[in-house]
Amino acid sequence: MSRRDHPTIVVGVDGSWQAERALEWAAEDARRRGADLRIVTAVRAPVSPATSAAFTAGNVLDAAREAAQVAVDAAVERASELAPASRVSGEVRAGSAAAVLQQESHYADLLVTGSRGHGSLAGLVLGSVSVAVATSARCPVVVVRPDRRPEHAGDDLTPFSWATAGRVVVGIDGSEGAARALAFAADHAARARLGLTIVSAQPAPAPRSRWLDPSESGTLTTLALDCEAVTRPAAALARMAHPRLDVDVQVVQDGAGGCLVSASHQAALVVLGNRGRPSLTGRLLGSVSRTVLCAAASPVVVVH
Known part of the structure; x- marks a missing residue:
């Protein structure tokens, strides 16, 4: 409003x-x-x-x-x-x-x-x-940013960045700040007639030994379900607000800041909340937001 x-x-x-x-x-x-x-x-x-x-x-x-x-x-x-x-x-x-x-x-x-x-x-x-x-x-x-120059990005470009080419990319973690960021990103993408990519970070647990820990698969399943519980409703809300909007979801393994910076070399816009949940997935909008602000090649929006 x-x-x-x-x-x-x-x-x-x-x-x-x-x-x-x-x-x-x-x-x-x-x-x-x-x-x-x-x-x-x-x-x-x-x-x-x-x-x-x-x-x-x-x-x-x-x-x-x-x-x-x-x-x-x-x-x-x-x-x-x-x-x-x-x-x-x-x-x-x-x-x-x-x-x-x-x-x-x-x-x-x-x-x-x-x-x-x-x-x-x-x-x-x-x-x-x-x-x-x-x-x-x-x-x-x-x-x-004054000059994106994706051709000079070198090792920063990844398949993830090309998958988000020309799209609005928004990082979410289930927090209220992320919800506001999602609404802003969806509105902007719809106005600009761009696609929307919703990104959620799934931190990988540190290995406890060189051998497979029996509890590891359960932890990974829990993390995956947690990300799905965040991204699926987010995508549904974006499509409900803008039925013609092209929406996709990307779940990244840790390194959320690096992935979003990589995506920024091809994205039209990267959107973040000013803060997230004080949890592992919350890192996407905590220190990561500062990383993205300082290193992104595309314009970055911080939603308060």
Whole structure:
């Protein structure tokens, strides 16, 4: 449900080419959703009193604000071309990049940021900022990679990654966060006319000896049934919400982070919840989410 009368997507820009990719992604999603698009950048004065005084005296901060406004105006013009039916607005805000985006997330339906920026005073899509915002925002956050280059992925590409080519990939573990991630992923896949792949991690128990442990088969069966109990209802819910949606399920043996990163080289989007169950399968959305954020080749959504 929208937090305003109309769905609103917020995207952070700073004039860098990485931010341009984030802007393009946000504008395309706004076009599909029929959403408003709000473009923001941040300008913060230096924290050192001496440097701050120099900035004020030399009107450097004013110049930085003017430069930021130029970047925002250009972004508004570009976004209006990409999403002509959307209401597009822009604003230069005072404050740190992370604080500005976190504040914006309270009123947005979706927040979009680049994976990194150029680190200038007006920078809003720094690597550390994107991770911080993805962790603490109050709405889903999309971190957009500037260049996927799957042909350079090398050993990262696996049969699993090719099986998810051009699809929306969502990691689930049966938690409430995973349920929200599934709903977001299914909605996005349906709007973008893409297939949906649901991924669940099945951790393999560590071998106790070189010989087969009689209890091992029972453990594996329990783990498989646990994954099936998660993935089967998830697939049914996605198909119920979107009857024409192409849905498939992939159960991976441990290494969920690596599998999702591998899938990202061919996937259109990877979706994760911000946290999962405090269990073995919960690893898919715990430390794994940070791994995917830092290493994925495709855009990644963290759903809160």
